[in-house]
Amino acid sequence: MTPAELLIDSFGRIAEGAxxxxxxxxxxxxxxxxxxxxxxxxxxxxxxxxxQDDHVADVAGRDQVWTGRGFAERFALPFDTGDIGYGHxxxxxxxxxxxxxxxxxxxxxxxxxxxxxLEGLAEADLDRVVDERWxxxxxxxxxxxxxxxxxxxxxxxxxxxxxxxxx
Numbered sequence: 350m351t352p353a354e355l356l357i358d359s360f361g362r363i364a365e366g367a368x369x370x371x372x373x374x375x376x377x378x379x380x381x382x383x384x385x386x387x388x389x390x391x392x393x394x395x396x397x398x399x400x401q402d403d404h405v406a407d408v409a410g411r412d413q414v415w416t417g418r419g420f421a422e423r424f425a426l427p428f429d430t431g432d433i434g435y436g437h438x439x440x441x442x443x444x445x446x447x448x449x450x451x452x453x454x455x456x457x458x459x460x461x462x463x464x465x466x467l468e469g470l471a472e473a474d475l476d477r478v479v480d481e482r483w484x485x486x487x488x489x490x491x492x493x494x495x496x497x498x499x500x501x502x503x504x505x506x507x508x509x510x511x512x513x514x515x516x
Contacts (some may be wrong), residue, residue, distance in 0.1 A: 353470040356493055360401070360467065363500045364460035367394050370507045371449040374516065380434035380446060383513050385441040390507045394452050395424075395445055397503040402459045403433045404496045408479045408489055409466040414458045423451060467493075 350358075356480060371394055379391030388396075399415065406413040415421050421430045427444055434442075473491030487495075 352472050353467050357467050359497045360463050364456055364491055366425045366504045367456045368453050375450050390510050391447050392442050392445045393503045393507040397500040398459045399433035401496055405463045414462050421456050448478050
């Protein structure tokens with residue numbers, strides 16, 4: 350297995366898990382917060398897709414799916430189009446309203462773009478520095494693994510909240 354194949358598998362598991370965690374849920378279930386400031390399933394899935402979309406588009410030199418394929422308009426959120434949810438207040442988290450199908454479509458489109466980028470990666474590409482704001486500078490490999498880790502954490506949180514719903 351090549352590093353690119355490993356990353357494709359990892360991101361594929363995220364897309365599959367995100368699809369499954371929202372499948373069959375209505376908007377009230379997607380917006381359910383088990384505590385007053387807890388993140389609901391819908392926001393968690395939207396956020397994990399936004400992080401992946403933003404970070405992979407950046408390193409790939411591509412437009413984000415969010416803006417390039419009209420998802421920003423479809424979701425019609427009261428946030429800047431560049432917003433990925435990082436640092437959202439409890440009030441902002443509560444503003445996300447989306448149905449399961451729209452979330453699944455966005456996740457699938459982000460995954461397709463991510464996969465297309467990863468399919469062209471060579472092992473040596475992973476050592477390319479993509480962010481010099483850190484010490485040490487962040488390589489492509491580190492950035493992609495970071496996105497996988499972040500997405501899996503949020504996916505696990507969403508699955509936990511779904512379990513609390515008993516569905």
